[in-house]
Amino acid sequence: MSNKKSDYWRNKVSLWLHDPVCKVFDIPHHEEIASKIADLLYQTVPDKDNYQAADCIASSLTRSLLPSAKDGGCIDFSDNTQIVHPLVKKVLPVDLPEVDVKKLCAEIENLLTEDLGLNKTYEEMQGLSEKEKPLNACFNYKDSPEDWAKSLFNYLFFAFQKRLRNENVANLGAIWDILPADTRMPDHPLWHHLGLVSAIGSSLSEDSNSQIDMAVFSITPVQDFIAKARKLRDYWTGSVLLSYLAFTGIACVMDELGPDHIVYPSLHNQPLVNDWLVKNCKISEKFLSETGDLKTLLDKTKGIAAFPNKFIFLCPHDKVKELNEEITKTVKSKWIEISSGVKEYIQKQTGAVENFSELWNIQIEDFWNFSWASAKLAELSDKEKIEKLVSGDVVEKEFEVLDSFSKQYSMKNVRLYTSTHSLVQSVLAAGKTKPAFIRRPQNGIKCPLCGEREVLNDFRFAGTTSAKEYSKNVDDFWNRISETDKDNKNIRKNEKLCAVCAVKRFLPIVSKKYSKDSILQEVFKEYENFPSTTEMAADSYIKNLSEKIAITQKECIDIRNYLHNEDNYDEDTTDTEKTIKDAEKKFGIKFTNKDKYYAVLLMDGDKMGDLINGETLEAKWKDVIHEDLAAKIENGTVKAPVLKKYFDEKRTLNPALHAMISDSLNNFARFGVQPAVENAGGKLIYAGGDDVCAVLPLRTAAECAKKIAESYTMSFAEYTENGAVEIDKLNSSMKKVGYHLGHGAKGISLSGAIVIAHHKEPLREVIQDAHKVLDSIAKEKTGRNAIAIRLKKRSGGDRDFSCKWNDENIFDSGKTVLKSFMNICNAAKSEEISTSLLYKLQNMEDFFEPILDCTDDNKNKIVRILKYELYHSGIKIKENKLNDYSKDLAGICFKKEKNEKLVYNFESAVIANFLQGVSFEGADK
Numbered sequence: 001m002s003n004k005k006s007d008y009w010r011n012k013v014s015l016w017l018h019d020p021v022c023k024v025f026d027i028p029h030h031e032e033i034a035s036k037i038a039d040l041l042y043q044t045v046p047d048k049d050n051y052q053a054a055d056c057i058a059s060s061l062t063r064s065l066l067p068s069a070k071d072g073g074c075i076d077f078s079d080n081t082q083i084v085h086p087l088v089k090k091v092l093p094v095d096l097p098e099v100d101v102k103k104l105c106a107e108i109e110n111l112l113t114e115d116l117g118l119n120k121t122y123e124e125m126q127g128l129s130e131k132e133k134p135l136n137a138c139f140n141y142k143d144s145p146e147d148w149a150k151s152l153f154n155y156l157f158f159a160f161q162k163r164l165r166n167e168n169v170a171n172l173g174a175i176w177d178i179l180p181a182d183t184r185m186p187d188h189p190l191w192h193h194l195g196l197v198s199a200i201g202s203s204l205s206e207d208s209n210s211q212i213d214m215a216v217f218s219i220t221p222v223q224d225f226i227a228k229a230r231k232l233r234d235y236w237t238g239s240v241l242l243s244y245l246a247f248t249g250i251a252c253v254m255d256e257l258g259p260d261h262i263v264y265p266s267l268h269n270q271p272l273v274n275d276w277l278v279k280n281c282k283i284s285e286k287f288l289s290e291t292g293d294l295k296t297l298l299d300k301t302k303g304i305a306a307f308p309n310k311f312i313f314l315c316p317h318d319k320v321k322e323l324n325e326e327i328t329k330t331v332k333s334k335w336i337e338i339s340s341g342v343k344e345y346i347q348k349q350t351g352a353v354e355n356f357s358e359l360w361n362i363q364i365e366d367f368w369n370f371s372w373a374s375a376k377l378a379e380l381s382d383k384e385k386i387e388k389l390v391s392g393d394v395v396e397k398e399f400e401v402l403d404s405f406s407k408q409y410s411m412k413n414v415r416l417y418t419s420t421h422s423l424v425q426s427v428l429a430a431g432k433t434k435p436a437f438i439r440r441p442q443n444g445i446k447c448p449l450c451g452e453r454e455v456l457n458d459f460r461f462a463g464t465t466s467a468k469e470y471s472k473n474v475d476d477f478w479n480r481i482s483e484t485d486k487d488n489k490n491i492r493k494n495e496k497l498c499a500v501c502a503v504k505r506f507l508p509i510v511s512k513k514y515s516k517d518s519i520l521q522e523v524f525k526e527y528e529n530f531p532s533t534t535e536m537a538a539d540s541y542i543k544n545l546s547e548k549i550a551i552t553q554k555e556c557i558d559i560r561n562y563l564h565n566e567d568n569y570d571e572d573t574t575d576t577e578k579t580i581k582d583a584e585k586k587f588g589i590k591f592t593n594k595d596k597y598y599a600v601l602l603m604d605g606d607k608m609g610d611l612i613n614g615e616t617l618e619a620k621w622k623d624v625i626h627e628d629l630a631a632k633i634e635n636g637t638v639k640a641p642v643l644k645k646y647f648d649e650k651r652t653l654n655p656a657l658h659a660m661i662s663d664s665l666n667n668f669a670r671f672g673v674q675p676a677v678e679n680a681g682g683k684l685i686y687a688g689g690d691d692v693c694a695v696l697p698l699r700t701a702a703e704c705a706k707k708i709a710e711s712y713t714m715s716f717a718e719y720t721e722n723g724a725v726e727i728d729k730l731n732s733s734m735k736k737v738g739y740h741l742g743h744g745a746k747g748i749s750l751s752g753a754i755v756i757a758h759h760k761e762p763l764r765e766v767i768q769d770a771h772k773v774l775d776s777i778a779k780e781k782t783g784r785n786a787i788a789i790r791l792k793k794r795s796g797g798d799r800d801f802s803c804k805w806n807d808e809n810i811f812d813s814g815k816t817v818l819k820s821f822m823n824i825c826n827a828a829k830s831e832e833i834s835t836s837l838l839y840k841l842q843n844m845e846d847f848f849e850p851i852l853d854c855t856d857d858n859k860n861k862i863v864r865i866l867k868y869e870l871y872h873s874g875i876k877i878k879e880n881k882l883n884d885y886s887k888d889l890a891g892i893c894f895k896k897e898k899n900e901k902l903v904y905n906f907e908s909a910v911i912a913n914f915l916q917g918v919s920f921e922g923a924d925k
Contacts, residue, residue, distance in 0.1 A: 004206060004256075009149035012258055013043050015201040016156055016194050018051045021164065021176075022108060023190065024077040024183050026101045027069075033105055040109055040118065041152060042141045046201075053413040054201030057212075057377070058193060058655055059181075065405050065643045066184045066625070072638040075183040075626045082626065083178055083716070083730065086187040086657050087611075088618045088742035090715040091627065095731040097171045104170040111163055115287060116155070131284060138282035151281040153198075157259050158268065158277060159287040161191055165736065166291050173732035174718070178739065181656070187624040192659040195260035200655075202258065203316045211317035214263070214420050215374035216428050217249055217327055218310045225367075227767040228450045229504065230495075232683075232695060233530045235763060237504045239305035239686040239693070240523055241338070245368075246307040247272045248334045249327045253313050255280070256323060263312040263658055264612075265689055266666035271302040275519045293721030294736055301674050303523050305686035306666075312421075317376050324372040331370065338520065339364050339503045345510040346502065350480045352458035363453050363499035366439040373427035377415040380406065386419050390426065394613060395419045401652050404642055418614050418653040425609070445474055445496065449764070453498035531683050531695070534564040537598040537759040539681055539697040541591055545580075548587045555579070563591060564759070594914070596759055599701035601682075602770045603708055603752040605665075605690025606784040612661065614653030616747025622647040660739055665689040667724070667738040672711025675723030680704035690750065698756060698915050699829070702822060705752045705787055709805050712750040713743035749785035749805075751778040756914060757792045766792065777802050787818065791911050799907035801892070809891030811859055812884075820888035824912040827885055834873035838913045841869075841893065841906040848894075852902040862890050862902075 005011070017038045023030040031045070038045045067073030081094040113119045117134025125137035135155060141148040164176040180186035181193035203212045219242065226238040247270075250262055254276070259267050267273045274288045289295050315323055343360055346352065378386050380403055386395050398418050406414045444454040459465070459473040478496045485491050490509060497505060508527030511520055535542075542559065545551065551559070555576070562576040583589045610616045621643065622630045632638040634647070669687035673694075677684040682696035682704060690712075696704055710726075711717070717724040719736045730737060741748045753774035757766040769792060777800060778788035788802035803817040812820065827833040847865075851858040867886035870877060877885065892908040 006146070008202065008206065009146050009153055009258075010043060011046075011205060012198050012202045012260075013041070013149050013153045013156070014038065014046045015051050015054065015198040016153065016260075017041070017043060017045055018055070018197060019181075019190065019194060020105075020108075021160070021179070021190060021194075022101070022104050022170075024179055025099050025104060027074075027183070029101075036105070037109065037112070040112060041116070042145075043149070043152075050205075051197060051201055053210075054197045054204060056413045057200050057415050058196035065640065066182070066629075067633075067638050067640045071640075072632065073184055073629060073640075075629055077180075077183045080626075080628055082186060083180060084185075084187045084619075084624050084626070085715050085739070085742050086619060086624055086651075086660055087748065088715060088744045089620075089623045090742055090744070092716045092727070093729050094175060095729060096175065097732055099170055099172070107169045108164070111167055111169060115159075115163060115284075116152070131286070133282070133284065135282065151283060153258060153260075154277055154281045155283050155287065157195060158273070159283060162290065163287060168732075171732055174734035174737045175730060175732050177737050178716075178730075183626065184629050185625050187619075188656040188660050192656050192663070196655050196659060199258065199260040199314050203261070203314055207316035207318050209317065212377045212415075213315050213317045213320040213374045214312065214377060214417075214424050215315050215320050215324060215372060216310060216312045216424050217324060217372045218370070218428060219245055219249070219331065220309065220369045220371070222309050223771070224450070225500070226686075227771075228501065228764050229767075230449055230763055231505070232533055232536075232685075232763065233508065233527065234449075234501070234504045235767065236303075236305075236530055236683075236685050237508055237524075237527075240303065241504070241507070242309055243305035243307040243686065243688060244272070244338075244520060244523070245331050245335060246309055246311060247276075249331045250307065250311050250313075251276055252327045252330050253311075253315075253323070256326070257313070257315060261313045261315065263314060263655070264662045265306075265308060265311060266659075266662040268663065268666060269298060269670050270306060270666075271298065272307070272519060272523075275522065279519075290736070292735075294719060297675060297719075297721060297723070298670065300678065301670055303526070304669075304674065304684050306669060306688055308688040308691070312424075314377075315374070320374045324374070327372075328370040332365075332368065335368060336364060338507065339499070341510050341513075342503045342506045343499075345506055345513075346456065346481065349484055350458065350477055352477065356456065356458040356477075359454065359456060360499045362440050363442075364503075367500050371428060371431050373424050373431060375420055375423050375427065377417065378420045378423070379416070380414050382416065386416065386423060390419055390422045394422050394615070398652050401646060401649075404645070417655055417658075421653075421658075422613050444470065447498035447501050448496065449501045450498060453500060455496035455498055456502060532560065532564065533598055533695070533757075533759040533761075533763065535560050536683070536695050536697060538563050538591070538595045539598075540699060541589070541595040544589050545583055548589060549579070549583060563595075594698070597698055597756050597914070598759055599696045599698055599915075600755045600757060600766055600770045601692070601694045601696055601701060601705055601752060602755075602774050603690075603692035603705065603750055604774060604779075605712070606749045606751055606779065607747050608690055610747050611741075612653075612658070614650075614657075616745055617650050617653065618742075618745035618748075619651055620648055621651050624651055661741070664739045664741050667717065667719075668712055668740055671717065671719040671738075672714075672724040672740070673708055676704050676707040676711065679722070692752075701754050701756075702787075702789070702818075702825065702915055705754060706805070706818065706822075709750045709752060709787070712741060713748060714740040715742040716740070751782075751784050752787045753778050754787070754789045754915075755792055756790065756911070758794045761792065761794065773800070789911050789915065791907075791914055799911055801905065801908040801911045803892075803895075809887065810854070810896055811863055811890040811894070812887035815887075815891070817891050820891040821908065821912055823884070823888045824892060824909060825916040827881075827888075828913040829916040832875065832877060832881065833870065833885060834875050835913050837869055837873040838909040841889075841909050845904055845906065848904050852904065854896045854900045854902050858902070859890070862894060863887055866890055 017034055020030055020033040020037055035045050078096055081096040083092040117125055117136035125133060135151050139148040139151050165174055178189045181188055181190040204210045229235040253261055277283045278285050290298055383399050398416050402414050442454045447453050447455050455474060457474045457477045459470055482491050482493055508524040511524040558576045633640050633644050673687040673692050674684055677694045680696055680700035682694045685693040711724045714726040716727050717738060717740055718727050718734045753770050755766055755770040755773060773788050773790045778786045782802045786802055786804045791799040807817040809815045809817050809820045851861050863886045866889045867882055870882055870885055893906055894902045894904055897903055
């Protein structure tokens with residue numbers, strides 16, 4: 001596609017370098033410092049006319065409104081150093097070490113010189129290993145200046161920040177992560193601003209009319225592809241594949257325009273991106289990696305589906321159609337290439353040729369829908385046109401603020417960023433109601449997983465011969481495959497699949513031998529370690545067993561297989577069964593009903609569309625300005641009349657904030673979700689933005705969900721070997737820090753659903769149920785910002801419990817319902833509460849009926865009744881705990897409705913007991 005200007009990448013680097021990374025420490029001389037760094041890198045710094053338009057659009061005029069130094073608006077970063085959160089009202093004080101600017105600049109230059117090999121001769125660089133070679137060894141800046149500039153830009157965009165932090169330049173450590181773009185309004189990092197200026201500036205220069213488009217590209221279906229699975233590994237493979245296809249599309253934009261053009265999702269700390277950079281830009285892996293515990297933590301995320309099915313990017317208007325068509329072509333080609341490995345594998349097992357290939361190609365080529373929409377970044381003059389297409393008062397509010405700002409400073413380069421984003425998303429959604437193409441019809445035996453496509457075979461198409469002959473051929477075809485899978489690890493006897501479901505089933509197995517994609521091979525390298533539902537359910541049992549007797553890896557696999565198929569074994573005693581029975585006899589370790597259940601956890605951000613469109617921002621204009629400057633503006637010491645007018649109104653969304661939201665969601669997924677699931681003994685299926693899916697042992701599911709929800713609403717976090725830890729002050733000794741979405745705003749929250757299911761329950765039904773619980777109970781019924789838990793028994797009705805994360809226990813002021821729920825879980829685990837009592841509560845509904853008016857007197861009666869029952873349950877409980885457990889039980893079993901009536905839900909106590917994994921008889925009765 002490349003038809004860019006001959007100096008496209010050099011211009012992009014030049015735009016990125018317009019502000020030096022140390023600008024906040026020497027604002028008066030920052031242009032001189034920028035010029036010196038550019039000379040070092042064989043680049044030039046653009047004059048103000050070239051970058052000021054992009055600079056203005058990137059900040060949506062907000063920084064243009066701030067009073068200049070001559071008007072008293074100067075803020076010394078070393079005095080009362082602080083970062084402010086851009087979405088919620090939160091200030092992060094910074095313990096800043098003393099900085100010598102000359103020494104700082106020298107250290108920056110030395111780092112760049114070493115990393116890029118600017119101080120090495122050609123002969124010296126050729127003697128280094130491939131992994132150690134600097135950029136200058138791979139791209140000669142004299143002979144191929146554009147190739148050099150392209151790799152240099154990717155180094156600056158992805159690696160430079162890490163290198164400054166990891167090398168502890170100027171003793172600033174993690175402070176490098178969120179150095180602000182402007183000390184007067186320290187609400188977004190300089191790194192975001194530099195990337196946006198380079199993306200906007202290069203788009204302006206590439207378009208014949210200096211127009212920029214915002215584009216959104218989408219790959220569907222999502223759940224129809226992922227959730228139609230029998231094995232957990234199918235579900236994981238589907239998630240990884242969709243994520244990888246989305247990355248393939250993103251990589252097109254990265255290669256053609258640059259990574260700075262991707263607005264959402266964030267590309268930082270993404271293993272797939274790092275592998276691409278090593279392969280395509282020759283950037284050393286050591287520059288892209290974290291160090292120590294953080295490297296270990298991020299390495300564990302390689303097999304996680306981290307990219308959502310939709311991405312947003314900025315593009316020159318002249319190129320948007322061509323680029324989106326190229327993305328479509330590339331992603332479709334990649335899907336066919338990936339699936340071809342499975343096709344080759346099946347052909348080798350079956351000897352199938354022409355008829356099989358025709359059926360395979362139809363199913364693979366017809367599967368995905370690719371859609372995209374774009375619109376130019378609207379200007380103030382486009383207000384009336386946009387209002388006809390975008391509902392609500394989004395346009396009106398944004399126009400009013402930016403129009404006022406622009407008039408004061410006579411600025412022309414104003415863009416309605418939020419309005420454009422709303423328009424593009426609306427156009428995309430409208431387009432999805434009309435299918436891009438009609439899939440070719442599928443006859444014959446349908447795939448049991450998806451129920452849509454014909455199962456693979458090498459016969460003539462169904463309907464052209466007798467049903468008996470066709471059916472026999474299909475059986476023979478799949479028998480040839482299952483015969484090579486002696487242990488039925490990958491395909492069950494009599495199981496048959498379509499091409500799409502076969503790709504999900506066999507790709508991890510064949511990727512090493514048949515796949516040409518080295519990055520994907522790395523993802524599926526340890527597919528055999530992916531747990532089954534049986535393994536997850538029996539987690540506690542196998543751990544207890546291994547603590548008492550020595551079990552080899554093979555014996556452990558045999559035990560899991562036995563537990564999965566225990567109902568199918570005949571009376572002959574196997575060695576595995578003998579081991580299990582001996583453990584029960586000698587050590588009392590019994591495989592009970594509780595060891596047959598596991599938990600599926602789904603979590604999803606609430607009202608993400610409102611957040612992305614700026615509707616749930618809590619921060620006001622005065623909240624995001626440095627408090628010293630805000631005080632001067634308020635008391636009239638510094639004059640800024642237009643800005644002061646909007647001080648108490650919510651600030652508008654701009655590209656820098658959008659970038660911050662993307663980074664926050666990525667930080668949450670990488671450093672919040674993954675460690676929480678791993679520490680809980682679970683397996684993360686996907687964590688793409690605000691969407692999370694994991695499988696967990698019962699005993700840790702609720703606590704894991706709580707930790708993930710807490711991470712989502714942190715404001716600022718440090719990242720350690722244990723994941724994200726919220727901080728209230730920043731100092732240079734921290735390893736790495738970043739933004740999360742923040743807490744306090746009504747619209748920024750996460751809801752979750754836990755479904756407790758039998759290990760033999762069809763997985764696709766469990767996943768469907770989890771989505772229903774999340775949408776219908778956690779979000780709709782409980783009102784979002786909530787957790788809903790369902791005990792899904794093999795017989796009888798389901799049991800449900802739900803509450804908001806912060807719902808107060810009305811029987812115990814200061815304690816949340818969730819805390820009371822966890823207390824009952826722990827009490828059941830430690831046998832401080834009788835499990836039979838928790839079941840007895842289901843027979844007391846009529847007993848509580850007369851006292852369901854929510855009065856203090858009735859609440860006291862309920863607590864006294866429960867205290868009596870606990871006291872007489874056969875377990876001796878200390879008086880202080882007796883009082884606490886009575887209130888905890890009351891808090892989870894009774895909920896106050898709007899009509900001041902109490903609703904009794906005894907199922908909460910049953911679920912608390914079951915979730916902790918305590919054995920009891922009659923769980924399925």
